[in-house]
Amino acid sequence: MNNIRLVLGNRNYSSWSLRAWLCLRKCDVEFEEILLPLDTAEFKARINEYSPTGRVPVLWHEDRVVWDSLAICEYANDVFADGRLWPRNTASRALGRCMAAEMHSGFLALRNKMPMNCRANARHVPLDEELKADIDRVCFLWGMARSEHSKKGDWLLGEFSIADAMFAPVVQRFKNYGVKLPELCQQYCEQVHADKDMQAWVSQALLESWIVEADEAGSDQPVA
Numbered sequence: 001m002n003n004i005r006l007v008l009g010n011r012n013y014s015s016w017s018l019r020a021w022l023c024l025r026k027c028d029v030e031f032e033e034i035l036l037p038l039d040t041a042e043f044k045a046r047i048n049e050y051s052p053t054g055r056v057p058v059l060w061h062e063d064r065v066v067w068d069s070l071a072i073c074e075y076a077n078d079v080f081a082d083g084r085l086w087p088r089n090t091a092s093r094a095l096g097r098c099m100a101a102e103m104h105s106g107f108l109a110l111r112n113k114m115p116m117n118c119r120a121n122a123r124h125v126p127l128d129e130e131l132k133a134d135i136d137r138v139c140f141l142w143g144m145a146r147s148e149h150s151k152k153g154d155w156l157l158g159e160f161s162i163a164d165a166m167f168a169p170v171v172q173r174f175k176n177y178g179v180k181l182p183e184l185c186q187q188y189c190e191q192v193h194a195d196k197d198m199q200a201w202v203s204q205a206l207l208e209s210w211i212v213e214a215d216e217a218g219s220d221q222p223v224a
């Protein structure tokens with residue numbers, strides 16, 4: 001046992017958990033998962049045992065605690081992946097870090113109005129100006145990253161990187177809310193959906209039955 005434990009929320013809704021989990025999976029290390037279902041009495045009762053912020057994800061490794069999704073991705077890169085979760089090229093790494101940081105601190109309309117909900121099927125939310133601006137910005141960033149790295153592979157920066165993990169829940173949202181995308185972006189989404197780890201996450205999410213009302217956005221009927 002290598003003493004790595006990831007405390008995460010339920011897969012259907014916990015977008016921050018997905019980011020950290022995906023990076024750990026790409027490190028090919030075994031880790032224990034402790035799943036605390038969001039918005040439940042169990043979460044409230046147990047979260048303080050594990051998390052200094054009361055939030056997930058949290059990584060425990062040996063005597064270290066690493067809270068916050070992006071910090072976990074970076075820790076995984078340093079400790080378990082020998083740096084390969086970022087490209088070697090300095091300019092590519094800088095672009096990836098800007099994208100990851102922007103995702104981590106921004107895109108509030110996308111995060112609030114289109115919560116990750118892997119089980120949602122053809123769910124419609126009104127595409128207001130703020131939401132459209134976030135979607136356009138995501139497409140701009142993906143288009144820039146892909147056009148600069150297309151010869152190196154099918155992920156944003158060629159090989160899989162932390163940038164892909166940070167945007168994976170956005171890819172999932174675009175599917176669940178039926179967002180129409182430019183071809184290059186749609187192709188990138190298909191790359192993410194075809195990933196075996198992403199598929200493993202989603203297939204387990206589909207088996208969950210916890211409901212977080214606040215994250216059940218939109219309706220089954222198209223909206224104007």
Ligand SMILES: N[C@@H](CCC(=O)N[C@@H](CS)C(=O)NCC(=O)O)C(=O)O
Binds near residue numbers: 017
């Ligand atoms: N900035 C944090 C955000 C973590 C976060 O908001 N996690 C949510 C679940 S996805 C959470 O723990 N919510 C529970 C709560 O706030 O009670 C990160 O990147 O890890």
